[in-house]
Amino acid sequence: MKKNLNGKIALIIGTLLVFLYGIFGIPKGVSGAALEQAITQRIHLGLDLRGGAHLILQVVVKDAINAETDNTVARIEQAMADSHLTYTQVLKPDPNTPQTIRVEGVDPAHSSAVSSELSDRFGAEYDIASNSNDHSFTLTMKPSQLADLESRTLDQSIETIRDRVDRLGVSEPVIQRYGLGANEILVELPGVEDLDRIKDIIQSTSRLEVHEVAGNPDGYATEQEAMTSLGGTIPPDEYLVHGDPQGVSSDGTDRVFLLKRVSIVGGRDFRDASAIGPNDSGRQGVNFVLTNAGGQRFYDYTSSHVGTYMAIVLGDRVKNVAVIQSAIRDNGQIEGQFSKEQIDALSLTLRTGALPASLIPIEQRTVGASLGADSIRQGVIAAIAGTLSVMFFMLLYYRGAGINADLALFLNLVILLGFMGFSQSTLTLPGIAGVILTIGMGVDSNVLIFERIREEMRAGKGAAQAVDQGFAHAWVTIVDTHVTTIVSAAILFMFGTGPVKGFAVTLFFGLLANLFTAVFVSRVIFDSHLNNMKAGARISI
Amino acid sequence: MELFTGVTIDWLGKKWYFLAFSLLFSVSGLISMGVHFARTGSPVPLGVDFKGGTEVQVTFANVPDANQVRNATDAAGIHDVKIVAYDVPAKHELLISMPEQSDVNVDSSRKRILDALHQHYNNPILESSVQAVGPTVGRQLEKQAGLATLYSLVGMLVYLWFRFELIYGVAAVVAVFHDTLITVGAFALTGQEISLTVIAAILTLVGYSMNDTIVVFDRIRENLRISRREGLTDVVNRSINQTLSRTVLTSGLTFLTVLALYIFGGKVLSGFSFALVVGILIGTYSSIAVAAPMLVAYQDWRARRGKAVSLPAAKRSR
Numbered sequence: 001m002k003k004n005l006n007g008k009i010a011l012i013i014g015t016l017l018v019f020l021y022g023i024f025g026i027p028k029g030v031s032g033a034a035l036e037q038a039i040t041q042r043i044h045l046g047l048d049l050r051g052g053a054h055l056i057l058q059v060v061v062k063d064a065i066n067a068e069t070d071n072t073v074a075r076i077e078q079a080m081a082d083s084h085l086t087y088t089q090v091l092k093p094d095p096n097t098p099q100t101i102r103v104e105g106v107d108p109a110h111s112s113a114v115s116s117e118l119s120d121r122f123g124a125e126y127d128i129a130s131n132s133n134d135h136s137f138t139l140t141m142k143p144s145q146l147a148d149l150e151s152r153t154l155d156q157s158i159e160t161i162r163d164r165v166d167r168l169g170v171s172e173p174v175i176q177r178y179g180l181g182a183n184e185i186l187v188e189l190p191g192v193e194d195l196d197r198i199k200d201i202i203q204s205t206s207r208l209e210v211h212e213v214a215g216n217p218d219g220y221a222t223e224q225e226a227m228t229s230l231g232g233t234i235p236p237d238e239y240l241v242h243g244d245p246q247g248v249s250s251d252g253t254d255r256v257f258l259l260k261r262v263s264i265v266g267g268r269d270f271r272d273a274s275a276i277g278p279n280d281s282g283r284q285g286v287n288f289v290l291t292n293a294g295g296q297r298f299y300d301y302t303s304s305h306v307g308t309y310m311a312i313v314l315g316d317r318v319k320n321v322a323v324i325q326s327a328i329r330d331n332g333q334i335e336g337q338f339s340k341e342q343i344d345a346l347s348l349t350l351r352t353g354a355l356p357a358s359l360i361p362i363e364q365r366t367v368g369a370s371l372g373a374d375s376i377r378q379g380v381i382a383a384i385a386g387t388l389s390v391m392f393f394m395l396l397y398y399r400g401a402g403i404n405a406d407l408a409l410f411l412n413l414v415i416l417l418g419f420m421g422f423s424q425s426t427l428t429l430p431g432i433a434g435v436i437l438t439i440g441m442g443v444d445s446n447v448l449i450f451e452r453i454r455e456e457m458r459a460g461k462g463a464a465q466a467v468d469q470g471f472a473h474a475w476v477t478i479v480d481t482h483v484t485t486i487v488s489a490a491i492l493f494m495f496g497t498g499p500v501k502g503f504a505v506t507l508f509f510g511l512l513a514n515l516f517t518a519v520f521v522s523r524v525i526f527d528s529h530l531n532n533m534k535a536g537a538r539i540s541i
Numbered sequence: 542m543e544l545f546t547g548v549t550i551d552w553l554g555k556k557w558y559f560l561a562f563s564l565l566f567s568v569s570g571l572i573s574m575g576v577h578f579a580r581t582g583s584p585v586p587l588g589v590d591f592k593g594g595t596e597v598q599v600t601f602a603n604v605p606d607a608n609q610v611r612n613a614t615d616a617a618g619i620h621d622v623k624i625v626a627y628d629v630p631a632k633h634e635l636l637i638s639m640p641e642q643s644d645v646n647v648d649s650s651r652k653r654i655l656d657a658l659h660q661h662y663n664n665p666i667l668e669s670s671v672q673a674v675g676p677t678v679g680r681q682l683e684k685q686a687g688l689a690t691l692y693s694l695v696g697m698l699v700y701l702w703f704r705f706e707l708i709y710g711v712a713a714v715v716a717v718f719h720d721t722l723i724t725v726g727a728f729a730l731t732g733q734e735i736s737l738t739v740i741a742a743i744l745t746l747v748g749y750s751m752n753d754t755i756v757v758f759d760r761i762r763e764n765l766r767i768s769r770r771e772g773l774t775d776v777v778n779r780s781i782n783q784t785l786s787r788t789v790l791t792s793g794l795t796f797l798t799v800l801a802l803y804i805f806g807g808k809v810l811s812g813f814s815f816a817l818v819v820g821i822l823i824g825t826y827s828s829i830a831v832a833a834p835m836l837v838a839y840q841d842w843r844a845r846r847g848k849a850v851s852l853p854a855a856k857r858s859r
Binding site for chain 1 (some may be wrong): 598644648667668673677693694738740747751758759763786790791801
């Protein structure tokens with residue numbers, strides 16, 4: 001009895017074409033170079049194979065929380081002043097828990113007014129507790145707010161890093177959350193070997209801020225001197241900042257300045273920066289431009305503070321202290337010694353927006369392109385040598401049926417690579433391990449089937465029946481082995497990161513492909529062979 | 542061409558040899574891990590991926606001399622470096638590593654090493670690869686790779702429980718565990734470092750060994766269904782013999798692939814392919830010598846306790 005296999009054969013050819021498209025897309029030509037270009041556009045190689053830099057950055061979320069609560073402190077002071085409520089101070093009592101704010105020394109007569117004022121304005125974001133013993137209120141950022149802020153900080157950091165990396169012209173960067181620890185970002189930069197410069201730019205907080213000078217505008221020689229002049233304690237809304245040796249203290253001596261903690265403008269208020277050449281007095285510097293909102297705030301402040309001093313702080317160093325001579329709207333200058341690289345980096349970081357928090361690199365790797373190429377070459381040679389010897393042996397051992405196995409194996413690899421192309425997955429060294437296990441299991445499926453067919457033939461069954469029974473029995477085993485391994489690959493994919501994931505991806509796709517090729521395709525080849533055979537003839541196995 | 546037709550080996554009759562063999566290897570694996578633990582505080586030599594630290598692969602213009610490099614780093618006040626010849630004759634490459642102390646500045650050790658080298662050598666030095674891993678990331682990675690593997694084992698156990706019986710799942714997982722233990726022990730014994738790629742190899746061997754075990758189990762299940770009166774020992778023996786030619790063939794071919802990897806794969810893949818070479822041998826052995834005898838042992842144990850003896854015939858399957 002002959003089977004009609006046309007539909008099945010069409011399905012196989014269709015699958016082959018679809019997955020070939022997955023690998024190559026529509027190539028621009030059929031030359032070797034065009035094909036190679038087509039394939040590298042769709043199947044991405046991991047950094048371990050093509051070289052590049054890999055960086056894991058820890059986001060110091062505390063910075064963002066600090067900025068947020070600093071802002072709230074200022075808003076509370078404003079609100080209390082607006083409603084004429086008496087208090088001694090608003091402060092953040094513990095630097096390690098920046099989410100807590102305390103309002104101290106509230107006039108007992110105003111207690112209920114303060115309570116309703118605070119809960120009206122800040123109740124949505126903060127849990128508010130009052131202490132009647134010392135007449136204070138404690139505001140603690142709500143956990144949901146905190147989580148939201150963390151998540152926003154991470155997203156903003158990723159966005160900023162991507163913007164910076166793009167402007168540096170790195171192609172195909174990977175910048176994403178890294179699932180291993182809390183608040184970590186993975187940055188992968190293919191082809192980058194000199195990480196130092198790029199890393200500096202990526203993690204440059206370069207927070208440019210303008211602060212009101214609280215103490216002596218010329219600064220103090222040491223922190224000790226600053227403390228003494230204040231009578232031993234620094235007011236909670238003020239802090240000490242060292243001068244930049246290339247800025248205010250160009251004679252090389254260290255200066256310490258006492259500044260208001262909350263900045264006048266800073267971070268995302270800046271829009272751009274550019275270099276200005278040496279001016280009449282021979283000094284050079286940077287010209288900065290504020291956003292509209294920032295400019296408005298700056299104008300409001302400077303117009304009401306003419307004659308006072310402000311400090312320009314860059315990266316936690318005072319660059320410049322200047323007296324406010326008139327109202328300034330949206331641009332200003334920082335004088336000082338800057339190298340061209342410094343100005344370029346500052347300008348780039350200002351244009352891409354400030355990072356909401358500082359970043360600490362906790363893992364860093366670079367793989368030289370030649371080393372990656374070595375891994376590829378050796379890996380590919382080994383894989384080809386292994387696959388060819390397996391194919392050769394299958395032909396030797398199973399003769400005619402060996403062709404089935406070899407075809408199935410070939411198709412399996414096509415489908416696997418096609419899957420990788422469609423899903424834009426990245427092929428890594430551990431991924432190649434997944435491919436090896438796939439090849440092993442693919443061969444195993446064929447061996448299981450063929451051995452079973454041989455057994456059935458030894459039991460005296462005819463060719464067609466032996467093939468039928470062989471497939472039927474082996475099918476159960478193949479399903480069990482494959483589903484078990486697919487389950488484990490899926491779990492590894494879900495819980496693993498990096499290399500474990502790379503392994504899981506190729507294994508998962510490979511085994512799915514295998515179920516199709518080893519069972520379905522191999523069966524169709526057998527059937528078409530049986531169709532063309534004379535009755536009673538033996539199959540070559 | 543056909544091998545192993547009509548074999549009738551009494552595998553279970555040799556179970557005491559198997560047990561002795563497995564114990565010998567597992568225990569020597571455990572001992573070498575113990576010795577390593579006593580010496581270094583970790584049961585196996587871990588790569589910088591896991592333990593944290595800095596590893597710089599440096600290409601020199603001329604054939605480098607490890608002693609001279611050590612003098613250079615010593616002069617710069619770096620004393621805890623390890624210098625390993627990587628590919629000296631062909632590429633003049635050395636692997637220079639040192640343990641990382643801080644989480645805050647992972648890059649500092651690399652800079653110190655390279656500064657020391659630049660001071661000592663006038664000829665250009667090329668870094669071909671750098672890894673700097675903070676200790677926290679290393680620990681996170683270690684924990685997470687371990688957990689992912691554990692979860693996947695549980696997943697496989699549950700599937701086998703559903704398809705066969707619980708004891709089949711347990712036996713398969715014990716066999717896989719046995720393989721992993723021996724392979725990792727081999728790393729401790731030979732002093733090779735376990736890196737992330739080696740983890741991928743261990744996952745591969747887990748998959749491979751599991752596959753091998755299931756093939757035998759499947760045959761046992763099938764045979765139990767057709768010959769209900771035969772004793773479990775005979776059924777297991779027969780099942781192993783029936784699948785023997787498949788086992789030898791598949792293992793042989795996979796071994797061939799892995800051997801090709803070991804021979805041609807070069808330094809980068811050496812740890813990886815070493816794990817597979819050991820793993821494939823042990824994985825094949827364990828399906829026959831660990832997983833299958835466990836089924837029989839379990840049934841004997843149940844029989845002694847006066848429970849139903851007919852188990853562990855697997856659930857019906859279509």
